[in-house]
Amino acid sequence: MCQLCSERQSAGTKSFQVVPGRDCFVCEGTLDDIPKMAEAATRRLRPYEFKTFAVGVTLPEGVQEREDELRSMLRLKGYETVKSQIARLVAGRISEATHRRVDKANPDVSVLADFGRRETMASSKPVFYYGRYTKPPGVAQRRTLCDACRGRGCTECKWTGFKVVPSVEGGLRKKIGRLVGSEKMIFTWLGSEDEDSKVFPPGRPFVVEIKGPKKRRLVGKFRSRVGGGLVSVSSGRMLPSKPVRIPSFRFETRIRATAASRVPPEGISDLHARFHKTAVTFDRPGSRPAIKTVYRVRARARGRTLLIDAELDGGLPVKRFVNGELVSPSVSEVLKTEVSCRSFDICRVREIGAFRFAEITWDKEKN
Ligand SMILES: [Zn+2]
Ligand SMILES: [Zn+2]
Missing domain, CATH: 3.30.2300.10 (THUMP superfamily)
Incomplete structure (x- = not known):
């Protein structure tokens, strides 16, 4: 031997x-x-x-x-x-x-x-990063699969499998990918908004799991040019391990809506009175109804145009809260006229509760 x-x-x-x-x-x-x-x-x-x-x-x-x-x-x-x-x-x-x-x-x-x-x-073991993003209108939150190839990759999507439209996810992937040396990421968002919504500071929270990273730390603040605008990330920090519980949240939103008929001043005072820490029911299709809270509503009307500032529980869809589809009570229901949401911005997202983390484990198979 x-x-x-x-x-x-x-x-x-x-x-x-x-x-x-x-x-x-x-x-x-x-x-x-x-x-x-x-x-x-x-x-x-x-x-x-x-x-x-x-x-x-x-x-x-x-x-x-x-x-x-x-x-x-x-x-x-x-x-x-x-x-x-x-x-x-x-x-x-x-x-x-x-x-x-x-x-x-x-x-x-x-x-x-x-x-x-x-x-x-x-x-390498995955790392977990928490941050908040702000975005301009015209930028979607997530990437969506290419319509032409359903994700397989084609000339239309430049072989990415995803629609060539600006998104927060696309911008963050590119930027974070460059910073940590891996583009394998899984995003978890605390809620979502519309493509034409603006998200104001301090921004909407998200968590990203980065698989196979070369670098294990990421700066707390960075910006990414997406389409014609800027997506900014702030309040960023590394999380100790995989979060097993994500906080719930509530958010302040500014809604621009149109009513089918002129809204009288009594209608506005009805809205203010009706929505004050009020429980509303959201009849989710194929699932149990969710009970959400509307903390407050402040509205102004000019003719049929409404400007509404509201604070809602996370998970209550803004457009449905306005038009009353599957949600009750709603703005439409209280005003007794059809109201539709034209657009809404996210002004503030507040987390409720804390993150909880898994025991630290190392799963070789998944890397
Ligand atoms: Zn030997
Ligand atoms: Zn394609």
Whole structure:
């Protein structure tokens, strides 16, 4: 056996003849590759920012089997398996080169050294970022699938699979992608608005999970040019891990609406009186009705035109609250005339409750 392979066996009184690696019964020279593979793994980790790492090892066929055979034949217990010995030695060399420490349970990055194919692969633990965005009218919140190809990619969508229209999501993907070196992201939004809505500071909260990041930190404030306008992110911070509970929220909105007939001053006072911490029912199709609160409504009318400032619970659709479709009571219902929402802006979003986070786990399969 080679030096390293014989060191692994607790032979007691027995002793082994130490031979060059290529003549080793167990590894056939595999362990001679440790310095080269450790160097390759270190190079593979170079683009990544990390404090902790772990090493996984794949052995060439037969190595593990021959060690098992040897141990059962000679009744050896062994100090460690060949796999953990290699992983330990590779990790030691990486640690020396990068000054980072090993954390087998929850590493920032994980590197796989495949001694059979002489390849290395790196993956990193996802990071979670919280921020708030503001946007101008004419920018959608999410990207939507291309109508022509339904996401497969075609000339119409420039092979992205998504409609070529400006969106907050598209802008953030591009910008965050550049900052952290990965474009694999999953967004969670605290509510949504219309494409023609303006979102004012402090902005609407969102959380993004970034998979396979090279950098593990993201600035608290940045801007992204989207179409003709600017999407700004502020209040940004890294979250400690995956949030399992997202806060609920309420929001202030400014609504521009049109009534079917002129709204008299009594109508306005009815609105003010009717909506004051008032429970309204939203009959969600295919699901249980939701009870939401309308905290206050302040309205002005000029002829048939209405300007309404309202504070609503998250999840109550503004347009339905105005026109009364599936929502009761509504602005239409109180004014006893058909009112339709032309547009609405988001003036303030307030979170209620806190984030809750999952136990820190490392799921190699999903990365
Ligand atoms: Zn060996
Ligand atoms: Zn397409």
